[in-house]
Amino acid sequence: MTRSLAVLVVDDCEEDAILLVRALERGEFTVRWACVDTPEGMDHELKESPWDVILCDCAMPRFDCLGALAAVRASGLDLPMIVVSGALREEDAVEALRAGARDFIVKGRLARLVPAVERELREAEHRRRHRATEARLAESEKLRALGEMAAGIAHDLRNIFTPLQLHMTMLRRHLAADRAGLESLDKIDRVVAVGAEVIERLSGFSRRNGDHVPIALGDVARSAVELCRHRLRRTPHVRLTLDESPTPPIRICQGELTSALVNLIGNALDAVADIGTVTVRTCADAEGACVEVADDGPGIPPDVQPRVFEPFFTTKPEGSGLGLAIVRAFVERHGGRLSLETSADAGTRVRMWFPACSPTQAAPASGGAGAASGMP
Secondary structure, eight states, X not given: OOEEEEEEEEOSOHHHHHHHHHHHHHTTEEEEEEEEOXXXXXXXXXXXXXXXXXXXXXXXXXXXXXXXXXXXXXXXXOOOEXXXXXXXXXXXXXXXXXXXXXEEEETTOOTTHHHHHHHHHHHHHHHHXXXXXXXXXXXXXXXXXXXXXXXXXXXXXXXXXXXXXXXXXXHHHHTTTOHHHHHHHHHXXXXXXXXXXXXXXXXXXXXXXXXXXXXXXXXXXXXXXXXXXXXXXXXXXXXXXXXXXXXXXXXXXXXXXXXXXXXXHHHHHHHHTTSEEEEEEEEEOSSEEEEEEEEOSOOOOTTTGGGTTSTTOOOSTTOOSOHHHHHHHHHHHTTOEEEEEEXXXXXXXXXXXXXXXXXXXXXXXXXXXXXXXXXX
16 A cells, blocks of 8 residues: 655755666655755745655755754754765764764665664654643643632622622612613623623633533524624524534533533634524534534635634634634534634634444433525
8 A cells, every 4th residue: 555755855855866766666756756955945845835844955055954953943843854875984873863863774775774764754644743732731730720720700790790780789779760861781791791791701711510411413503693683683594504404412501512512613603794594503423413503705815824723813803802712612522523614715613523422421402404494
């Protein structure tokens, strides 16, 4: 079984490069390769193409392996480099290994080339997984710390808002005949309602209670769509549709899931603005159930995409930057996965996936008509 391999050869002799490529092909690799022998050529290839491994000659008229290693370090890429030279002195080999080369091979004896490349591919994959795990742990710890902070802030804000709401009730009784006063209280009411929503979102970071019961995603999707229908009155050219397929039951807090889905639908409706379609869709795979919200809006700009799930980051003038971060924290708490796809010509799709209940946990659940319905 052949394996694909992208190799950047740093050598001033293209015939030697071809010999290296043929040795790899005999090792059942399908090789995509390029050959460079200058710093400028290497910088260009590192920026323009993805590579799996670098095979580098020790010394060339305008370049050497130490310069190549420095270029790789400057690029920030984790690319294993194997020095392949026809006349490699021991002191040169030691210096190259100290500088970051992974191995050295004599050109006339290429029997070790394929095993060395295979080893470096395995180790590079191990490092990649290790970095991904560390990044997930760091992000989890960040969300945990934010959750603790948010819970404390929400508690203090509730202590402020509760007496404020009581005094507003008393003022409304005293100002029953004062139209201007009542209008001012209405404005305060709206501000307090916004504040209460922010408190609820802050609480979402650390919320871990609630009944976890087997439910069908279709039931929650219908409920969330119904809750968002009122927004369509202001935008008659926007359609909100539900495309429901059967799904296995999942064990989850229904209230939190509904809140997360309403949040995603709200974002999608904001994205399409005055004209477009938002589709809520349920589906299933071999291990779980998915619910996604897709819009045909302008998509998320590339410079914004890396930060959309970052707490307190928002592009909305009146946004809190908490919505998507809370959705992600909720999904991960329930052992699920959250994914986002976006492009300028296809809009944005956000998907929540959750593992299915085991047979002993599952209970009869409705949902899954298998037909699409539109709510204009």
